Amino acid sequence: MSNFAKEVVEKIEKIKSSAKEGISLSTDDLEVLFLASLLEEEGNGRD
Amino acid sequence: MVVTNKDQIENEIPPKALKKTLAFVQILRLGDILQTIKMAQELRVVHGDKFKLLLIARKSFATPLRELIDSVFDECITIDLKDLTLKGDSVSLENTLKNIKELKAKINSNVIEVCINLSFSKSANYLMSLIHANNKIGPTYDEQANIRIKDKWSQYLYANVLETNQNPFNLVDLFKLIVGVDHKQGKKEKIEFTPRKKVFIHPFTSDSKKRWNESKWVEIIYKFLKDHENKEVFIVGSDTDNESANKITNNPLLKTFNDRLENICGKYSINELKNLLDEESMFIGHDSMVSHLASLQNVPIITISLGTVRPYETTPYIEGVYNLSPKTKCFPCKPDTSCDFFQCHADIPYQVVNESLSIISKGIELTQENLKENLSHFHLNSTEIRKSEFNSAGLLTLNTVFKEDMTYNETLNSFYTLAWTYLFNEIVVNQDYPKISDKTHSLLAKDMQGLQQLYELSEFGKKYSRYILEEVSTETPDIQKIKEHSNKVDEIDRLCDIISETYPQLRPLINFGTISRANLHGENLVELTESSFYSFHDLSNATSIIYELCEKTLTKNQISKSKTNNEVSIR
Known part of the structure; x- marks a missing residue:
């Protein structure tokens, strides 16, 4: 896994654990999730 | 110097009303952008230049359609994953997020009155949550990462398109209903049936479930060119379709027709291809972007729906399109349904396609009578042949060419059309009670x-x-x-x-x-x-x-x- 991918995965894990604690998503979190969804769709060939 | 009232009036610049911006998020494929363009064209017919129209689309799909997009939208902002990740000193999360913030700032520099999500994809829903707009229509994520959909038509689309096979609405109509374009006022384009010399075939789709293999197309082209000595066939598609297109054109069966059969995949831009579809042309192919392109040129169209394709949803938005679909029980299936047999591919015999193609290329509409002249019940029993028509409420619908009892699904679809349009918009669709078996x-x-x-x-x-x-x-x-x-x-x-x-x-x-x-x-x-x-x-x-x-x-x-x-x- 590249450094970039690792950074994205780590950030998503952080967002997930905050969400489990009931913490609302910040704009920064939504930006990361937007990026992750773009990466996911590109990977699935759904772009 | 004395300033008269007249001078004052002449020097005063009347205040210019600021146009309200309507933003549309459409980050799916080419066909979806073309359907969004159709909706926006109708919006322009009803409201003229009253609004500034902003399209947010993926760069890879918006670029080939740029001329068409610019003909109806005031601005198009594109999204590209490569640009977002690679622009800057290094590939890092920090840098990518900086680029996303720039993209967001560019979108939000517009004072958006209404932002409408027509994509229904995860990334589009997240993007919606990053856009500042006075009103948002369609799915968007909230701060608890839940998808929120406020308007009824988007709720309907989210609940039923692809989830059931009982959505009776064309996607362009659904987009219009979501946006609020008056269906009665819109332009009702109609195909004119005159003899056509050139047949453009697009035998490719993004998914093998939705397309025949090359040999079936060879049979169709062979029979057509053999029976019509003055007609020509062009295979259209992108560069990546060349291998498959060559399998068709290089087939030994078609060798004698080399002068009237040409593979033009990847040779023309989308806009050039659109212009090739002139008054001498007609189109036949599977559910794809090219069929929507053909509808922009009002040329006769035959679409063949297979696999996951829902003809009611994706038939090109114009009156007079003929759609052939199989009567196979499992049709239409879902994208995740595994299938090795492709019974639906076999249930449309090439004879039915050839006869339809032959009749329409002569400038004649399909009827029960002219189809039965050369086709037997065995050929016709497994195929549904429908024509697109606008109903009394201005919604595009598919009506069977055969004057027989309405099928069970069609009957329910007609009931659903009446129920949803009345419930959400109080639109009354005038239609007779169906004749049923x-x-x-x-x-x-x-x-x-x-x-x-x-x-x-x-x-x-x-x-x-x-x-x-x-x-x-x-x-x-x-x-x-x-x-x-x-x-x-x-x-x-x-x-x-x-x-x-x-x-x-x-x-x-x-x-x-x-x-x-x-x-x-x-x-x-x-x-x-x-x-x-x-x-x-x-x-x-x-x-x-x-x-x-x-x-x-x-x-x-x-x-x-x-x-x-x-x-x-x-x-």
């Missing part, structure tokens, strides 16, 4: 039991929502009682799911109810419960409309049957 009669009679149960459940939902409101309005609300009533409401949702399994054809109603109740409006218990009441009220109304339509259709069918029987016995 005995089999459809008994299936509808069975459905009425399910509708009765669903109606009762939605009435219970209304009742328990009302009990909660009554309890809340007392001087000392009893939390325990509110919980009990709330549990009953949850139980109703579970019972609706059971009905959905017993009566899968009622899924559109149940799915919509579920999505509607997952998107209740309100900031407090009273507002949320009121919203829950109205959600059950909508379900109850839709159910009773369909129940009544079933009842009247069955009665009418019985009366006409007994009349026929009387006539026979008199003879």
